Amino acid sequence: MSDLMWDERAGGIVAVVLPASGTVTIMRWWVAVVVVLAGVVALPAPAGAAGRHRVCQVRDDRLTELSGLAATGSGYVVVNDGSDLASHRKIFYLNAGCAVVRTLSYPSRPRDTEDLGIARDGTLWVADIGDNDAERGTVGLWRLAPGARAPVLYRLSYPDGAHDAEALLIAPSGTPIIVTKSVAAAGVYVPVRPPTAGRTTPLRRVGRVALPVTTTSNPFSFAGRLVITGGAVSPDGRFAVLRTYADAFEFDVSGGDVVAAVTAGRPRAVAMPDEPQGESVAYTTDGTALLTVSEGSDPVILRYPLPGRLAVASPSATRAPPSSARPSAPESARVAAAGHDKDVISFGAILTGAILVVGALFLILIGALRRRR
Incomplete structure (x- = not known):
C-alpha cells in the first residue's frame, strides 16, 4: 500500500x-x-476557531473511537466506529459532564457505526455506513424510537456499488440522508421509500456535495480537507452542517429541503483546526453552536459558537411520538444548479x-x- x-x-x-x-x-x-x-x-482558513472552548472530557476506556455525537436535553449521545470489542459496540448516553450514565446494546452486531442524529420527533438514528474497503453489499441504519428498549435495523443498498460513508443528515421530514466519504465530490443518497425492517430498501443518488477549499491546519494536511466525516441538521431544521477533518460547512435549509441545501447552497465555513481526528459534528439543543469530538483516548467535546444565532426550542425535547412512528417519505430530489460566488x-x-x-x-x-x- x-x-x-x-x-x-x-x-x-x-x-x-x-x-x-x-x-x-x-x-x-x-x-x-x-x-x-x-x-x-x-x-484562507475560515473564521470560527477563536471562539471555541472545551465543554467536557470523556474519561471512559470504552470510548476511544468516537465517530458520532448528538446533544440531548441532559447531555449527549455518542457511538464508536467499527470495533472488535463488544463493550465498545453500544449506544452511550453521557451527562452534561461527559460521564457515561447509560448504555444500550444492539440486538445484532453492527459493522461500522460512523454517525448519528436525532430527528425532530426524538427518534435516534445511528448510521452503520462505514465501509473502508468499499465491499459491503448493504449498509444499515439503526432506528431507536422514543421509549423503545432496542434499536431496529434497516438495511439499505446503493444503486451504484459500495461506498464508504461517515455522514448522516436527518431532514425535518424524518428522512435519513447519507453523504459519502468520496474524495472531491461526495455522493448524496436517500431511500427510495420509507425503510422497512426485515428487507433491504434501495437508495437513490440525488446529487453531490462539492465543498470549498481552505488552508485550515489538521493532522492530515491537504487530504484532511478532501473528505466529509460527519453531518447534522439544526433542531429547528433551518440549517445543515457537514464537516471534514479541518472545517465545518453550514448551509441554509429552505422549506425543509436538506438535499437541495447541501447540493446547491453556498456554505459558511467554520474552522476547526488541529482537532486530533475530528469525525463528529452536532448542534447544541438550542442551535446556537456546533459541537465536535475526536477519536482517541480521553476525547474532549468542543463547542464552536455560531455568532448571531438565536436560540430555539428543540422539538425533540418537547414532543415525542409513539414508538410505532414510521419515517416520512424521502427528501426531495430537486437539485438546483450550484450558484457559488466567485x-x-x-x-x-x-x-x-x-x-x-x-x-x-x-x-x-x-x-x-x-x-x-
Missing part, C-alpha cells in the same frame, strides 16, 4: 512511498500530484483541468485515510 508524507509548510505532499513491487513509478505519481496541486487555489471555489472546478490524473492521486489519499477510521 502506498504511503504519503506531508509537510504543511511545503503546502502538502512532499513524498510518495510505493512498495517495491508497484508497477507505477514514483515519477509518474509525482506528475499526478504536481498537476493536481498546480490547479488548486486554496481559500470567492468560493468548488472541488469540481478545481479538479476539472486534472481529471485524467486525479484518479491516481485519489487512490493514494484514500489509502492513507482508510488506515484512519
Whole structure:
C-alpha cells in the first residue's frame, strides 16, 4: 500500500512511498500530484476557531473511537466506529459532564457505526455506513424510537456499488440522508421509500456535495480537507452542517429541503483546526453552536459558537411520538444548479483541468485515510 508524507509548510505532499513491487513509478505519481496541486487555489482558513472552548472530557476506556455525537436535553449521545470489542459496540448516553450514565446494546452486531442524529420527533438514528474497503453489499441504519428498549435495523443498498460513508443528515421530514466519504465530490443518497425492517430498501443518488477549499491546519494536511466525516441538521431544521477533518460547512435549509441545501447552497465555513481526528459534528439543543469530538483516548467535546444565532426550542425535547412512528417519505430530489460566488471555489472546478490524473492521486489519499477510521 502506498504511503504519503506531508509537510504543511511545503503546502502538502512532499513524498510518495510505493512498495517495491508497484508497477507505477514514483515519477509518474509525482506528475499526478504536481498537476493536481498546480490547479488548486486554496481559500484562507475560515473564521470560527477563536471562539471555541472545551465543554467536557470523556474519561471512559470504552470510548476511544468516537465517530458520532448528538446533544440531548441532559447531555449527549455518542457511538464508536467499527470495533472488535463488544463493550465498545453500544449506544452511550453521557451527562452534561461527559460521564457515561447509560448504555444500550444492539440486538445484532453492527459493522461500522460512523454517525448519528436525532430527528425532530426524538427518534435516534445511528448510521452503520462505514465501509473502508468499499465491499459491503448493504449498509444499515439503526432506528431507536422514543421509549423503545432496542434499536431496529434497516438495511439499505446503493444503486451504484459500495461506498464508504461517515455522514448522516436527518431532514425535518424524518428522512435519513447519507453523504459519502468520496474524495472531491461526495455522493448524496436517500431511500427510495420509507425503510422497512426485515428487507433491504434501495437508495437513490440525488446529487453531490462539492465543498470549498481552505488552508485550515489538521493532522492530515491537504487530504484532511478532501473528505466529509460527519453531518447534522439544526433542531429547528433551518440549517445543515457537514464537516471534514479541518472545517465545518453550514448551509441554509429552505422549506425543509436538506438535499437541495447541501447540493446547491453556498456554505459558511467554520474552522476547526488541529482537532486530533475530528469525525463528529452536532448542534447544541438550542442551535446556537456546533459541537465536535475526536477519536482517541480521553476525547474532549468542543463547542464552536455560531455568532448571531438565536436560540430555539428543540422539538425533540418537547414532543415525542409513539414508538410505532414510521419515517416520512424521502427528501426531495430537486437539485438546483450550484450558484457559488466567485470567492468560493468548488472541488469540481478545481479538479476539472486534472481529471485524467486525479484518479491516481485519489487512490493514494484514500489509502492513507482508510488506515484512519
